[in-house]
Amino acid sequence: MLPQTEVSQLKEEIMRLKKERNAVIMAHYYQSPDVHEVADFVGDSLELARKAATTNADVIVLCGVHFMAESAAILCPDKTVLLAEAQAGCPMADMVTGEMVRERKKQKPDMVVVSYVNTTAEVKAESDICCTSANAVKIVQSIPEGKEILFLPDRNLGSYVMKKTGRDMMVWDGFCCVHNRIKPEEITKAKQAHPSAIVLIHPECRPEVVSMADCVASTAGIIAFARQSEAKEFIVVTEVGILYQLRKACPDKEFYLPSETLLCANMKKITAEKVKNVLETMEPKIVIQTDIYEKALQSLKKMLAVG
Ligand code: SF4
Missing domain, CATH: 3.40.50.10800 (NadA-like)
Known part of the structure; x- marks a missing residue:
């Protein structure tokens, strides 16, 4: 982790470059907290696609995986779309x-x-x-x-x-190699540890896991559910990156992940430092055939x- 002074410098540098390029930084919920911190907009695939279709920026820096940057490039042919890390792909x-x-x-x-x-x-x-x-x-x-x-x-x-x-x-x-990894036993264990918690599960999980949910929803749907729910504890079955936004949106509630394996290595290839680099070099650009x-x-x- 970078020292606080370097984090502040990095953020300032990103702000300056963003203004210079008339850029918008769009991040998926599964990104790391340092990326959430520098993003103008954080959302799931549907929200990112909608936002890309309506932005006035000249440059979109996509902090997510390759197909998300492609979707932005398809929806915004007159804009420059940069993927914050060229190697961030999606195995699925x-x-x-x-x-x-x-x-x-x-x-x-x-x-x-x-x-x-x-x-x-x-x-x-x-x-x-x-x-x-x-x-x-x-x-x-x-x-x-x-x-x-x-x-x-x-x-x-x-x-x-x-x-x-x-x-x-x-x-x-x-x-999805991340969601498909989760087994029913892990949900059972998490429920035993937190008997009052509501179970929120992403539909990319196996059917036998999905059947154990109190609510099945997309990442945005999980956040919306937790926000409006009167419950105070939740078992969240999706990628770990969502916890940052959940805790920000609901500081008075507790969120538990049933497994440490709920981590997408591709999403985590992006850092705030890389966001700064792509704004400097204006590469890699996503171009659709x-x-x-x-x-x-x-x-x-x-x-x-x-x-
Ligand atoms: S979590 Fe990672 S591997 Fe799974 S669908 Fe999303 S990008 Fe692909």
Whole structure:
């Protein structure tokens, strides 16, 4: 950890560069506290996409993983989008490629392809509509009954959506290596240690874990639930980065994580120092291939129109 004087200097330097570049710093909830501290906006994938679509800044510094910066670049073609760390990828997004989707579409050309935003721009371009964990149920409900649906890439979110909507879907066999790690025994143990706590679980967890939740929600949904709840204790089953915003939003409440393994190494590749570096160098810029741009934009726009 940097000494306080260096932290203050770093923040001042970031402020100066931000003004000079007319930049906005957007961070995902799973970022480290030092990044939350320098961000102009902190949100989940859906909130970041909405914010990117409406910002007046010339430059967006995305503190998250690669697909999030791609979504910002698709929604803001006239802006420069910088990813705060070029190597911050999402293993789940890499579990499906555009070529794989094209192959499946050849077999079933009439199916509707719903892709979680945790996918590459190329996969979004092969999809009919995108979704996030916050709006996946609503997106699937918006598809006419009787249509075959291919949901990708998260099998756990897909299973949750099938249960909530009663729709049968073909679900890709991808998963988030962070949320999928959590086992029911760990939730049981946390409940025994904190019997009065409400259990809040992200739908990227396995179905047997999700079934133990008092509330299943996206990261933004978990924060909203904790804010309005009269309960004082919560077991939170998602990435550790969320604790910073939860404790800030609800200083009088207690939050417990059932496991120390709830940490996304890719999200944690970004630091405030790296945010300063990308503002200085204006690299790495995220550029979307022109041949996939328009189709990927349509999939994201359709999602934003549904909600
Ligand atoms: S938490 Fe999971 S889905 Fe999110 S970026 Fe990390 S690996 Fe990908």
